[in-house]
Amino acid sequence: MELELEPLRLPSDTERPFVIAGPCSAETEEQVMETARLLAMKGCRMFRAGVWKPRTKPGGFEGNGEKALPWLVRVKQETGMLVATEVATPEHIELALKYGIDILWVGARTSANPFAMQAMADALKGVDIPVFVKNPVNPDLELWIGAMERINQAGIKRMAAVHRGFSSYDKKIYRNLPMWQIPIELHRRIPELPMICDPSHIGGRRELIAPLCQQALDLGFDGLLIESHCDPDKAWSDAKQQVTPDVLDYILSLLVVRSETNTTEGIAVLRKQIDEIDNQLMELLAKRMRVCREIGQYKKEHNMTVLQSARYSEILDKRGAQGSLCGMSPEFATNVFELIHGESVRQQMEIINK
Numbered sequence: 053m054e055l056e057l058e059p060l061r062l063p064s065d066t067e068r069p070f071v072i073a074g075p076c077s078a079e080t081e082e083q084v085m086e087t088a089r090l091l092a093m094k095g096c097r098m099f100r101a102g103v104w105k106p107r108t109k110p111g112g113f114e115g116n117g118e119k120a121l122p123w124l125v126r127v128k129q130e131t132g133m134l135v136a137t138e139v140a141t142p143e144h145i146e147l148a149l150k151y152g153i154d155i156l157w158v159g160a161r162t163s164a165n166p167f168a169m170q171a172m173a174d175a176l177k178g179v180d181i182p183v184f185v186k187n188p189v190n191p192d193l194e195l196w197i198g199a200m201e202r203i204n205q206a207g208i209k210r211m212a213a214v215h216r217g218f219s220s221y222d223k224k225i226y227r228n229l230p231m232w233q234i235p236i237e238l239h240r241r242i243p244e245l246p247m248i249c250d251p252s253h254i255g256g257r258r259e260l261i262a263p264l265c266q267q268a269l270d271l272g273f274d275g276l277l278i279e280s281h282c283d284p285d286k287a288w289s290d291a292k293q294q295v296t297p298d299v300l301d302y303i304l305s306l307l308v309v310r311s312e313t314n315t316t317e318g319i320a321v322l323r324k325q326i327d328e329i330d331n332q333l334m335e336l337l338a339k340r341m342r343v344c345r346e347i348g349q350y351k352k353e354h355n356m357t358v359l360q361s362a363r364y365s366e367i368l369d370k371r372g373a374q375g376s377l378c379g380m381s382p383e384f385a386t387n388v389f390e391l392i393h394g395e396s397v398r399q400q401m402e403i404i405n406k
């Protein structure tokens with residue numbers, strides 16, 4: 053199903069990137085107002101703050117709930133910024149609408165749950181408000197699209213996808229792995245859907261915000277959702293990934309904004325070369341598959357298994373090392389050969405079972 057979308061019509065729609073900034077959580081009225089004032093002074097026009105906080109484990113600060121909504125109303129009145137908050141249940145939606153919150157977003161744990169998404173979609177029927185949907189915690193593009201389809205089917209046309217990275221056991225560099233290929237594929241499938249990057253949750257650390265923002269812009273993202281706190285080290289949640297409005301302003305000032313349109317002759321010539329190389333790659337792959345089918349025939353006649361693990365490992369090791377030598381990542385080279393091997397095995401299976 054295609055999404056039926058309308059432009060977001062946010063104040064900084066025409067700027068790229070548009071920025072939504074604010075603390076992870078609305079902790080106190082003073083902290084909310086102080087952060088909002090500083091951000092507004094830096095030219096920020098959209099403010100975010102979590103009121104209901106889904107925490108991984110119990111015992112942490114789970115948000116102030118309804119009590120914090122009037123603080124966001126004050127932010128709106130005193131700074132003129134639009135205000136955004138996360139909703140996870142129909143009751144949250146009802147309250148957010150009651151207080152006049154301007155933008156809603158659905159978090160990663162909620163978008164992973166079709167029942168929760170449907171309940172929220174039902175609560176949004178007949179409402180016109182921008183809704184941003186973060187990717188589900190697990191790297192499942194269909195689940196992400198499905199979550200957005202439910203909201204869209206309820207009549208919400210002003211939507212955006214928020215890329216906040218994917219959970220993994222390995223947290224060496226990122227808190228949530230960026231796996232850029234997933235938002236890239238989403239953009240290929242639904243080009244008119246605005247894409248927002250949340251570098252705070254991908255990185256989990258302040259130092260990673262700037263490079264992640266630049267990567268997002270280089271990939272053509274439309275907006276950034278960034279956590280900013282007037283006193284980040286004292287934040288009640290996600291302290292390590294929040295920056296002061298001053299630092300945020302500095303990070304944004306360094307970003308290089310590139311445009312997706314190509315106007316130069318030069319790139320057309322280079323793309324011709326790419327097309328020619330891709331042709332050769334496909335022909336070579338077809339040639340390799342023909343040899344694999346011959347091997348399949350041989351295996352059938354000699355009653356051998358299709359999968360030959362030792363040979364497969366040898367190929368992965370050899371081509372991984374070769375990839376490194378040629379300036380590619382070894383994982384890339386092994387991934388390519390894993391895919392080739394998969395197709396080779398599939399074709400031999402067909403022959404052996406004929």
Ligand SMILES: C=C(O[C@@H]1C=C(C(=O)O)C=C[C@H]1O)C(=O)O
Nearest residue numbers: 344347358359360363364393396
């Ligand atoms: C082609 C063969 O069959 C399978 C496919 C391989 C490949 O595509 O390179 C390697 C090992 C086998 O698992 C083979 O046995 O050599």
